[in-house]
Amino acid sequence: MTSELLGRTLVEEATKKSGLIWAGSPGAPARALWHVWYEGAACVVGDGPGEQPLPSLTDGANVEVTVRSKDKGGRLVTWxxxxxxxxxxxxxxxxxxxxxKGKRLNAPDGEAMVERWGRECRVVRLEPVGSTVPLPDGDLAAAPLPTPATTRRPVPAAVPRLLFKRRGRRG
Known part of the structure; x- marks a missing residue:
């Protein structure tokens, strides 16, 4: 009972203080979402024009939510x-x-965003169930995909001569 209560307290405090969470279905890539902690759940808005996509957040589904530290950026808790x-x-x-609406930054339509959210967006609550998920032991960093855009090629031999050749002095 005590460990469950501590887990819920950790989830609430960490999620309240973090401006960003990652949410996704188990086995699917998680998506970064801005949120607000309200009445025991993380609330998010999205799936509309100019708002964040919510691809794996379907009504009634269970998702894994990972909360990061606001100051260090490391993983604090997964629930x-x-x-x-x-x-x-x-x-x-x-x-x-x-x-x-108080946390939405740079809304293109200002105060009219509430009406737009009602017409075109989804508002979703992510309610904690069960206990926290144990943190992984290993490194979860994925190697970057190979791409020619990041490959540096040798400088052609003629470039230094062209860049640094002496100009004749005019007298």
Whole structure:
């Protein structure tokens, strides 16, 4: 009981303080999302023009949420969440949107964004279920994909002579 309570407290405090979480279905790549912690869940808005995509957040699904440290950027905690899509215009939707609109930066339509969210976007709650997921032991960094854009080729032999040749002095 105590470890479960500590786990929930860790999830809440870490998620409140972090401005960014990663959420995704197990086995699928996680997506970075801005969010607001409100009434025991992380609330996100997206899937509309100019908003973040929410590809794996379908109503009723379980997703893994990873929270990073705001100052160091490292992984703090990973937890399982149940996705609950809020109906546009409902009391829960209005309350969540009131919190989200204060955190939305650089909205193209200013105060009209709430109406746009109601018409064109989804507002989703990520509610913690169960306990936290153990942190992995190994390094999770993936090697970058090979690309010719990052390959440096040798400088042609004539370039230094062209760049650094002495110009004749005019007198």
């Amino acid at each position: 399982t969440a149940r996705v609950v899509e809020l109906a546009s215009g409902s009391e829960a939707w209005e309350a969540a949107v009131a919190e989200l």
